[in-house]
Amino acid sequence: MTKIIHLIYIHLLSLFGINRVVKNVHEGESARFEFKTILFIIISLLYCFLFYILLQTFFTDGFLILPIAFLFSSIFCLLYDFNQVKAILFQAEDTLFLFSLPIDKKEIVLSKLFTIYFKNIFFAFLFMISALLAARFTLLLNQTFILLFLVMILFIPVLPIVIASICFYANSYFKMHFLKLRVALFISIFVVLCFFLFFILPDVYITRSNIMFLISKLCRLYPISYLFSQSLSQMNLFLFFAYLMIHIGIIYLYIVFLSFDYPKICSVMRGRKKKSFIVYKKRSNKKRFFGLVHKELVYLFSYSLYFKNSYSLTIIGSIFLVFMFLILPYRSYDSFLSYFNLFGPLVLSVIASLGLSGIHAFSLERKNLDMLGSFPVSFGQVFFAKMLTNFLLLFVLILFNATFLMLVVKPNTFVIVMLYVLPIFVSLFHIFFSLLLDSCFIDKANQSESAIIKERLLPIVPIFLSFSYLVFPFLFPNVLGYKYILGSLLVISISEIICCLLFYFVARRKLIRKIFYS
Amino acid sequence: MLEIKKYSLEYIKGKKVINKLNLYVKEGDIYAFVGRNGAGKTSTIKSIVGINHITEGDILLDGISILKQPIAFKKRIAYVPDTPILYEHLTGIQYLLFIADMYDLTEEKRDTMIQTYAKTFELYEDLNDIIESYSHGMKQKLVLVAAFLHDPKLYILDEPFVGLDPKASFTLKKLLKEKAEQGKIIFFSTHVLEVAEKLCNKIAILKEGKLVVDGEMKKVLQEHSLEELFMELVVDD
Numbered sequence: 001m002t003k004i005i006h007l008i009y010i011h012l013l014s015l016f017g018i019n020r021v022v023k024n025v026h027e028g029e030s031a032r033f034e035f036k037t038i039l040f041i042i043i044s045l046l047y048c049f050l051f052y053i054l055l056q057t058f059f060t061d062g063f064l065i066l067p068i069a070f071l072f073s074s075i076f077c078l079l080y081d082f083n084q085v086k087a088i089l090f091q092a093e094d095t096l097f098l099f100s101l102p103i104d105k106k107e108i109v110l111s112k113l114f115t116i117y118f119k120n121i122f123f124a125f126l127f128m129i130s131a132l133l134a135a136r137f138t139l140l141l142n143q144t145f146i147l148l149f150l151v152m153i154l155f156i157p158v159l160p161i162v163i164a165s166i167c168f169y170a171n172s173y174f175k176m177h178f179l180k181l182r183v184a185l186f187i188s189i190f191v192v193l194c195f196f197l198f199f200i201l202p203d204v205y206i207t208r209s210n211i212m213f214l215i216s217k218l219c220r221l222y223p224i225s226y227l228f229s230q231s232l233s234q235m236n237l238f239l240f241f242a243y244l245m246i247h248i249g250i251i252y253l254y255i256v257f258l259s260f261d262y263p264k265i266c267s268v269m270r271g272r273k274k275k276s277f278i279v280y281k282k283r284s285n286k287k288r289f290f291g292l293v294h295k296e297l298v299y300l301f302s303y304s305l306y307f308k309n310s311y312s313l314t315i316i317g318s319i320f321l322v323f324m325f326l327i328l329p330y331r332s333y334d335s336f337l338s339y340f341n342l343f344g345p346l347v348l349s350v351i352a353s354l355g356l357s358g359i360h361a362f363s364l365e366r367k368n369l370d371m372l373g374s375f376p377v378s379f380g381q382v383f384f385a386k387m388l389t390n391f392l393l394l395f396v397l398i399l400f401n402a403t404f405l406m407l408v409v410k411p412n413t414f415v416i417v418m419l420y421v422l423p424i425f426v427s428l429f430h431i432f433f434s435l436l437l438d439s440c441f442i443d444k445a446n447q448s449e450s451a452i453i454k455e456r457l458l459p460i461v462p463i464f465l466s467f468s469y470l471v472f473p474f475l476f477p478n479v480l481g482y483k484y485i486l487g488s489l490l491v492i493s494i495s496e497i498i499c500c501l502l503f504y505f506v507a508r509r510k511l512i513r514k515i516f517y518s
Numbered sequence: 519m520l521e522i523k524k525y526s527l528e529y530i531k532g533k534k535v536i537n538k539l540n541l542y543v544k545e546g547d548i549y550a551f552v553g554r555n556g557a558g559k560t561s562t563i564k565s566i567v568g569i570n571h572i573t574e575g576d577i578l579l580d581g582i583s584i585l586k587q588p589i590a591f592k593k594r595i596a597y598v599p600d601t602p603i604l605y606e607h608l609t610g611i612q613y614l615l616f617i618a619d620m621y622d623l624t625e626e627k628r629d630t631m632i633q634t635y636a637k638t639f640e641l642y643e644d645l646n647d648i649i650e651s652y653s654h655g656m657k658q659k660l661v662l663v664a665a666f667l668h669d670p671k672l673y674i675l676d677e678p679f680v681g682l683d684p685k686a687s688f689t690l691k692k693l694l695k696e697k698a699e700q701g702k703i704i705f706f707s708t709h710v711l712e713v714a715e716k717l718c719n720k721i722a723i724l725k726e727g728k729l730v731v732d733g734e735m736k737k738v739l740q741e742h743s744l745e746e747l748f749m750e751l752v753v754d755d
Contacts, residue, residue, distance in 0.1 A: 288622065292619075292620075294619070295605070295616040295619075298612055299607060302608060302648075303607040367599075370603055371599070371603045373568055374567040374568060374569055374592060374595070374597040375617075375621075376591075376592035376620065513571065516568070516569055
């Protein structure tokens with residue numbers, strides 16, 4: 001028993017920088033709390049305040065607020081755990097070391113689950129207390145109620161942890177053994193979602209009461225949430241104990257199941273998979289250029305952080321656009337529709353230009369630029385391969401957004417053409433400009449603080465440029481009309497591309513020296 | 519034939535790192551390029567492969583200049599850097615296919631070469647793994663496999679034996695000898711003088727950017743060992 005306590009203690013020390021804070025306090029530097037920890041707490045409290053305001057504004061029934069918060073906390077924990085189970089439970093660096101110590105497998109599993117649990121319980125408490133505060137006027141708050149409520153919060157993270165770890169394991173298993181099936185599954189989910197968004201949801205008249213009905217239905221559908229709300233509303237101890245026993249039973253069975261073959265599962269998850277056949281891809285006749293494009297694409301998709309960093313703003317923008325039209329009741333506002341009927345291409349251009357892959361494309365290559373320099377490829381091939389790759393992904397999003405707006409807003413022919421053409425030219429300019437910017441300011445050898453700061457500040461320039469397009473309509477007198485504004489923007493973006501091309505040809509030699517020479 | 523003609527290199531104007539270096543390496547030669555740290559070996563190698571500028575002079579391979587026809591020159595060479603430079607997020611096979619694309623290999627030749635050399639270096643089984651998970655030695659092997667893929671005329675290797683296990687080192691030495699017998703040029707820098715002495719038929723010793731020794735290994739050494747000669751010529755105290 002002492003071993004498990006020690007294990008949990010060791011794991012807990014790493015939570016939220018506690019160990020460093022404790023060390024600072026021990027060394028008499030109590031004022032020096034970890035900046036990250038403080039920031040984390042402030043942001044969490046801000047989110048909770050937002051959650052509190054939202055619940056208080058939209059819902060009046062206290063016994064609806066609590067299960068909604070319960071459901072929300074469970075979903076939040078589940079999403080959070082998808083990352084945590086990988087890092088803590090399956091692929092942690094210390095797991096192999098722990099196996100070499102005389103500790104029972106169940107104890108190792110339990111200590112790791114506890115670490116994830118403690119991270120979850122922090123969020124669960126914050127959200128549930130916010131919900132309790134929002135519902136305080138409509139509930140009869142007595143000591144028994146609060147006691148039951150607090151005890152039940154303690155069990156919120158249990159199911160999300162179990163579900164997340166099973167999902168993560170299943171996903172990894174499919175990734176290793178049935179990659180094609182997994183891809184097919186994701187594509188079918190995406191297609192079903194698109195079908196739902198495009199054809200079914202627009203026909204449902206979305207009102208506040210409909211949303212409330214949907215949410216309350218969801219809360220009832222999730223049996224644990226239903227059990228939670230029923231135990232509190234009826235103050236039923238039988239239901240309360242049923243709630244506790246279900247959680248305890250599930251977690252016990254899960255620990256027994258997981259610890260049965262835990263070392264093997266961990267080793268599989270850490271990549272010791274069975275050897276598969278080498279697959280040689282077919283090659284095109286365009287060889288080097290498309291070889292470079294292929295490498296860029298593979299690299300972009302295999303380096304998830306780079307991908308997220310590059311396209312998250314554009315993807316979020318696109319999702320937000322769809323969300324605005326389909327979910328929010330704004331759909332009925334004529335002014336909103338008429339704005340997109342006129343300036344839809346402008347908004348799409350801003351969304352498309354938020355793709356930031358170009359700004360890191362060369363600097364991320366680092367030492368690989370030396371290898372690229374030694375290959376029989378020209379600077380132009382490398383540069384334009386990067387440009388094409390970055391554009392291809394944005395092009396897919398542009399097509400999606402433009403088609404969506406065309407179907408929903410039903411604009412005139414001029415705007416339909418502009419919906420496709422304007423974002424394409426604007427994004428082409430942005431990628432070109434970002435690549436030039438990156439190649440001009442790249443600092444291969446120098447890794448000093450100023451070089452790092454310079455690298456981090458560089459993306460601000462294209463982001464600032466993107467948002468500056470939104471000011472465009474205000475720069476022209478109203479009498480000129482939207483056609484004039486959109487046309488001018490198109491001419492400007494084409495001119496900008498020409499300027500970039502001229503700069504590229506003038507500065508080519510200098511850029512080659514900067515990029516390829518050590 | 520590799521010709522380095524009056525090659526000079528300056529990073530700061532007026533401060534020559536390499537001063538009018540002349541070197542001629544014939545087909546079938548295994549040329550060792552040795553010198554102390556900072557003597558200019560890696561700088562010279564980087565200029566040969568086109569990733570360092572050339573302040574003065576020229577470098578030619580079979581009459582093709584790196585300055586005038588860089589693409590044609592680079593098609594005929596393979597470069598192995600001192601530390602393996604790789605795209606860590608790709609798998610081994612993805613990296614090799616990319617390299618094959620860069621050198622315009624046909625599908626048939628590419629697949630055969632990958633199989634041959636990956637199996638020679640005992641890396642074939644690991645080619646589906648992400649490079650990030652490779653050990654230093656495996657990364658070095660992958661760079662070597664990539665270098666042999668397009669069967670180049672000139673092999674430029676910067677410290678190629680670092681990180682290799684004894685078996686892989688032996689395999690590499692054997693392969694280099696075979697390539698030299700086939701009329702290829704091997705040009706490599708090393709700090710392991712015993713390897714240079716046993717493997718190479720020619721040697722160049724660089725000191726502060728200037729050649730102090732250049733010629734046939736046997737003639738240069740006479741009755742000395744390479745280590746003794748190196749200490750005598752390069753080390754001041």
